[in-house]
Amino acid sequence: MGTDHGNLVEKMGIPESRALTFKRRMLLTQNRGEVRQRLRGALTGLIGPKQAGDLREGIAGVVSNLLDALPDGVVDLKHAFADLVPAGVYCHWVDAPLLHARFVSEMSETVLAIFRRDPSLTPRIVAAYDELFAYAADRIAARKQAMGDDFLSQLIRVQQVGVLSESELEDFAVMLIEASTDNTAASIAIIIDRLTAQPGVWAAIANDPTLAIPAVREAMRLWPRSISTSRTALEDTAIEDVAIPKGASIFASFGAAHRQPDIFENPHKFDLTRAERPPHMNFGGGAFACLGQFVATIEVEEAIAQLAACYPNLKVLNADRDYIPIFHRLKQLDVSLK
Numbered sequence: 001m002g003t004d005h006g007n008l009v010e011k012m013g014i015p016e017s018r019a020l021t022f023k024r025r026m027l028l029t030q031n032r033g034e035v036r037q038r039l040r041g042a043l044t045g046l047i048g049p050k051q052a053g054d055l056r057e058g059i060a061g062v063v064s065n066l067l068d069a070l071p072d073g074v075v076d077l078k079h080a081f082a083d084l085v086p087a088g089v090y091c092h093w094v095d096a097p098l099l100h101a102r103f104v105s106e107m108s109e110t111v112l113a114i115f116r117r118d119p120s121l122t123p124r125i126v127a128a129y130d131e132l133f134a135y136a137a138d139r140i141a142a143r144k145q146a147m148g149d150d151f152l153s154q155l156i157r158v159q160q161v162g163v164l165s166e167s168e169l170e171d172f173a174v175m176l177i178e179a180s181t182d183n184t185a186a187s188i189a190i191i192i193d194r195l196t197a198q199p200g201v202w203a204a205i206a207n208d209p210t211l212a213i214p215a216v217r218e219a220m221r222l223w224p225r226s227i228s229t230s231r232t233a234l235e236d237t238a239i240e241d242v243a244i245p246k247g248a249s250i251f252a253s254f255g256a257a258h259r260q261p262d263i264f265e266n267p268h269k270f271d272l273t274r275a276e277r278p279p280h281m282n283f284g285g286g287a288f289a290c291l292g293q294f295v296a297t298i299e300v301e302e303a304i305a306q307l308a309a310c311y312p313n314l315k316v317l318n319a320d321r322d323y324i325p326i327f328h329r330l331k332q333l334d335v336s337l338k
């Protein structure tokens with residue numbers, strides 16, 4: 001099985017553009033081989049499990065600044081908080097002001113709409129990529145003037161030693177926006193909605209922030225943001241007695257895997273004491289597994305732990321839940337904070 005992203009780009013009819021060049025040569029459309037290995041390697045060294053741990057302090061700072069800025073009373077936490085956590089972390093990584101987070105978040109949501117597989121969205125997606133490439137070029141130029149210890153400066157160093165070309169560096173700066181923000185934002189909103197609905201769980205996390213770790217893990221299992229990931233058959237094959245012709249797209253369902261009773265005992269039960277293994281599959285697996293899974297998990301844990309500690313009595317008043325075949329998301333999450 002190979003990546004299905006090339007099939008998706010073709011189905012969406014992306015015209016010749018910076019977006020198409022990006023899609024053709026970027027990590028997501030590469031199958032096994034030297035290019036995939038080199039591109040994955042460039043990022044693994046910056047956001048692997050150890051490096052992600054080092055990024056926790058910066059992430060916690062972004063979350064805390066966003067909480068300080070929340071107004072009192074009824075708040076739409078999807079827009080005022082969940083969307084801005086990963087976008088704010090991205091701004092922190094590229095040394096941009098937190099004020100840019102709304103732009104980053106909206107652009108990420110627009111370009112990731114490609115997974116809706118609706119070609120009428122293509123012109124908007126292509127235009128958003130143009131804006132993102134202009135933004136990334138500005139950030140790279142600014143960092144090159146004043147290199148520091150930030151994430152983007154580290155990526156620039158990877159490019160300067162010859163692992164990436166100049167335009168691959170821009171590709172990475174854009175790929176990080178699309179890959180890191182929308183999925184994480186949606187996960188945070190879903191998990192706030194679901195954890196506050198479990199009797200006693202929100203108050204328990206408010207009292208003991210370390211419980212955010214098993215709570216996030218269990219919420220990701222029961223209510224995954226991505227319900228499936230896709231692959232293309234690289235040759236004629238079969239799964240059990242179902243024949244799969246070469247070139248077919250296959251959607252593997254995490255949603256179903258997470259509720260398999262022979263893998264997870266009492267699979268429908270939310271259980272804070274459930275063992276860490278077997279792991280949930282929110283981040284896919286194998287050669288194409290999510291490179292940002294350690295960072296993403298830390299972002300969600302920090303968001304939940306700090307939000308519960310600040311607002312132990314938080315109540316969801318209105319949640320506009322949108323379930324489409326691949327993604328779960330909330331369009332709105334109105335809460336009372338106190």
Ligand code: HEM
Nearest residue numbers: 028179180183184187229283284285288289290291292296
């Ligand atoms: C909760 C948030 C996130 C979710 C649910 C998520 C989910 C996924 C999934 C399902 C895949 C495809 C895996 C497969 O097909 O096996 C993926 C790929 C990827 N993700 Fe994430 N992701 C999240 C956050 C992030 C973050 C924060 C980053 C970067 C900092 C990131 C970077 C990537 C990259 C680079 C790939 C492509 C990997 C490849 O093709 O080799 N993701 N993600």
